[in-house]
Amino acid sequence: MKNRQTPPDVARRMLHGIMRVRLIEERIRKLYAEQEMRCPTHFSIGQEAVAVGVCAHLKREELITSAHRSHAHYLAKGGDLKGMLAELYGKATGCAAGKGGSMHLIDRSVGFLGAVPIVGSTIPIGVGAALSSVLQGNPLLTVIFFGDAATEAGVFHESLNIAALHKLPVVMVCENNLYSVLSPLSVRKPEDREIVQLAQGHGVFNGQADGNDADAVYALAGEAIERARAGQGPAFLEFKTYRWYEHCGPLEDQHLGYRPPGELEAWKARDPLKLYAGRLRQHGIVSDADIAVMEKTIDAEIDEAVAFAKASPFPTRDQLATHLYAP
Amino acid sequence: MSATASTRQLKFVQALNEALDLCMTKDPRVFIIGLGAPDPAAIFASTKGLVEKYGPTRVLDMPVAENAITGVALGAALRGMRPVMTHIRLEFAMLTIDQIVNQAAKWHYMFGGQASVPLVIRMVVGRGWGQGAQHSQSLQSWFAHVPGLKVVMPATPHDAKGLLISAIEDNNPVVFIEHRWLYGIHGPVPEGVYRVPLGQPNVLRQGRHVTVVATSYMTLEAVRAADELAQEGIELEIVDVRTLNPFDETLVLESVRKTGKLIVADTGWRSVGFAAEVVARVTERCFGDLKAPPVRLTLPDVPTPTTRALSNYYYPLVHDITAAARRLAGRPAKPAPEIKPEAFLDVPDPSFTGPF
Numbered sequence: 251m252k253n254r255q256t257p258p259d260v261a262r263r264m265l266h267g268i269m270r271v272r273l274i275e276e277r278i279r280k281l282y283a284e285q286e287m288r289c290p291t292h293f294s295i296g297q298e299a300v301a302v303g304v305c306a307h308l309k310r311e312e313l314i315t316s317a318h319r320s321h322a323h324y325l326a327k328g329g330d331l332k333g334m335l336a337e338l339y340g341k342a343t344g345c346a347a348g349k350g351g352s353m354h355l356i357d358r359s360v361g362f363l364g365a366v367p368i369v370g371s372t373i374p375i376g377v378g379a380a381l382s383s384v385l386q387g388n389p390l391l392t393v394i395f396f397g398d399a400a401t402e403a404g405v406f407h408e409s410l411n412i413a414a415l416h417k418l419p420v421v422m423v424c425e426n427n428l429y430s431v432l433s434p435l436s437v438r439k440p441e442d443r444e445i446v447q448l449a450q451g452h453g454v455f456n457g458q459a460d461g462n463d464a465d466a467v468y469a470l471a472g473e474a475i476e477r478a479r480a481g482q483g484p485a486f487l488e489f490k491t492y493r494w495y496e497h498c499g500p501l502e503d504q505h506l507g508y509r510p511p512g513e514l515e516a517w518k519a520r521d522p523l524k525l526y527a528g529r530l531r532q533h534g535i536v537s538d539a540d541i542a543v544m545e546k547t548i549d550a551e552i553d554e555a556v557a558f559a560k561a562s563p564f565p566t567r568d569q570l571a572t573h574l575y576a577p
Numbered sequence: 578m579s580a581t582a583s584t585r586q587l588k589f590v591q592a593l594n595e596a597l598d599l600c601m602t603k604d605p606r607v608f609i610i611g612l613g614a615p616d617p618a619a620i621f622a623s624t625k626g627l628v629e630k631y632g633p634t635r636v637l638d639m640p641v642a643e644n645a646i647t648g649v650a651l652g653a654a655l656r657g658m659r660p661v662m663t664h665i666r667l668e669f670a671m672l673t674i675d676q677i678v679n680q681a682a683k684w685h686y687m688f689g690g691q692a693s694v695p696l697v698i699r700m701v702v703g704r705g706w707g708q709g710a711q712h713s714q715s716l717q718s719w720f721a722h723v724p725g726l727k728v729v730m731p732a733t734p735h736d737a738k739g740l741l742i743s744a745i746e747d748n749n750p751v752v753f754i755e756h757r758w759l760y761g762i763h764g765p766v767p768e769g770v771y772r773v774p775l776g777q778p779n780v781l782r783q784g785r786h787v788t789v790v791a792t793s794y795m796t797l798e799a800v801r802a803a804d805e806l807a808q809e810g811i812e813l814e815i816v817d818v819r820t821l822n823p824f825d826e827t828l829v830l831e832s833v834r835k836t837g838k839l840i841v842a843d844t845g846w847r848s849v850g851f852a853a854e855v856v857a858r859v860t861e862r863c864f865g866d867l868k869a870p871p872v873r874l875t876l877p878d879v880p881t882p883t884t885r886a887l888s889n890y891y892y893p894l895v896h897d898i899t900a901a902a903r904r905l906a907g908r909p910a911k912p913a914p915e916i917k918p919e920a921f922l923d924v925p926d927p928s929f930t931g932p933f
């Protein structure tokens with residue numbers, strides 16, 4: 251990997267981005283308890299640096315897809331916060347008109363093609379988006395986000411092969427958070443084989459980095475993205491990271507006993523937000539006062555979006571049958 | 578069915594768990610395979626305690642590779658094992674249609690009877706709490722359309738156990754569809770091994786005025802409707818379908834000959850759905866006995882919306898059954914209850930607080 255320093259302005263943006271996802275999701279966790287957001291919701295807390303570090307490179311028109319755990323990707327790509335919160339509340343003003351919920355976010359105005367909770371399903375869809383751009387003579391980067399478990403699905407391999415074969419401008423980003431629901435990697439793949447090795451078999455550019463270190467994510471993603479934009483073919487990146495809360499829902503889940511003792515604590519000690527804030531402070535890129543301002547601005551933005559979502563109307567009954575077929 | 582009536586009450590999910598446990602004890606060829614089957618959540622507790630009792634070689638967790646897992650289970654079944662595959666949502670079985678429809682359903686016929694596939698595929702249908710378009714589909718009609726598959730939908734704890742035992746003992750692929758909203762209901766469940774034969778509907782309640790043929794959760798709604806109507810002197814006869822393929826319509830025909838009125842309540846979509854199959858068989862076989870056009874109560878032909886403001890109007894409610902029955906019975910209509918968009922109709926009972 252080339253030695254890549256994150257430029258200070260990008261670093262500040264990334265810190266803001268990580269903090270923003272964190273604060274938004276912490277707010278959703280609190281509000282979820284009111285039982286007014288009634289849809290299965292998968293939190294990204296603990297994994298924010300991957301979404302933010304990758305999306306820091308992306309232009310507005312470049313595309314991304316995601317899966318069930320999509321809040322961080324949606325927000326990092328610039329997805330509309332009001333639309334997302336209204337969607338979680340099932341409101342007509344939601345980004346999917348209330349028909350989707352947390353598992354089906356979309357904001358095409360910023361290149362967020364869509365997120366769905368069938369594991370693996372958006373991988374070929376993202377490849378298809380990239381293919382279309384090539385067919386249209388205007389290659390456009392597509393970044394496809396998914397979890398470790400998606401690499402176990404046949405469709406991942408089939409899609410990666412197609413992307414490699416046609417040298418498509420695709421970057422696949424695997425967030426390896428060690429679990430598929432409650433199942434550890436040890437019951438899902440051979441111990442002596444890393445996930446990234448699957449991509450090596452497909453002969454595409456690949457790499458592995460610390461997903462809790464925003465700079466490491468930014469550096470590796472930058473290399474893959476430049477290659478893909480330059481027509482040098484797809485890439486597969488594996489970022490190791492960790493989910494703090496239950497698989498689905500806002501609560502802690504230590505009582506279930508599927509995480510080895512000390513594991514969560516060890517990962518929390520490497521909190522991507524604290525890690526990055528600390529580093530930027532140390533390098534004099536941000537001050538404590540800057541951070542306080544960031545927090546305040548973000549909180550105000552969230553207050554406004556929550557108020558918007560809560561005040562928004564529900565879809566009316568006649569909306570049940572709309573959107574069945576495109577006009 | 579067991580000869581001794583039991584008063585022991587179990588939840589639907591406990592009945593499933595007991596069926597699995599008993600089958601694993603009596604037959605070493607039975608094993609469970611599927612995502613999360615041995616995990617602490619244990620498929621909404623239906624596989625609870627089994628990995629502790631039988632070990633990880635008989636309760637296998639798996640990578641997220643459903644199509645392959647189905648083929649693997651099929652391969653094991655061909656050699657005499659009796660796999661029980663699990664999906665916490667029916668949608669995840671959609672990724673395995675080749676193995677289910679092209680392979681499992683065909684191998685016995687296509688190879689002239691030389692291969693049999695004693696495979697059970699359990700699928701849970703979600704509802705409520707914003708499960709939405711990809712976590713709530715009731716696709717029993719698809720499966721029931723395929724010759725060679727058996728399709729079972731239990732509606733009571735008693736039948737959940739008896740049908741699951743029969744499914745595991747059956748020498749054919751059985752798609753076993755469980756409604757999430759039935760998991761918490763209680764009912765009498767006999768101890769020990771007993772069987773509810775596949776392919777036999779059950780008259781759950783006798784009545785003179787209107788026949789209600791129902792599947793899965795709609796059976797429970799039909800019982801609620803029958804309780805309400807009984808106070809008005811309208812008697813529903815409820816036929817719980819239990820097995821959609823092979824579907825034996827005999828009891829339905831007998832009932833319609835008596836009542837002359839038919840409502841079919843299915844958890845699936847309307848068009849080309851199982852309810853249409855029931856209506857077709859009745860009109861083919863006892864058209865002359867019908868005193869009114871049959872009524873289908875199903876989902877409207879649209880995907881499941883996530884917001885409760887729309888899902889409140891998506892699922893048929895008890896009132897839809899009572900209203901149809903009053904009309905068929907020639908009784909005056911009663912005003913429909915007003916349903917507000919923000920009403921919490923998206924949980925089976927107040928103890929259910931999501932996200933699942």
Ligand SMILES: Cc1ncc(C[n+]2csc(CCOP(=O)(O)OP(=O)(O)O)c2C)c(N)n1
Nearest residue numbers: 319367368369397398399400429430431669
């Ligand atoms: C095809 C399919 N099978 C099973 C599931 C159930 N499921 C939902 S999320 C999930 C785990 C996915 O793990 P991973 O892809 O690593 O993402 P993470 O949840 O860790 O972010 C599973 C198995 C599903 N949604 N889709």
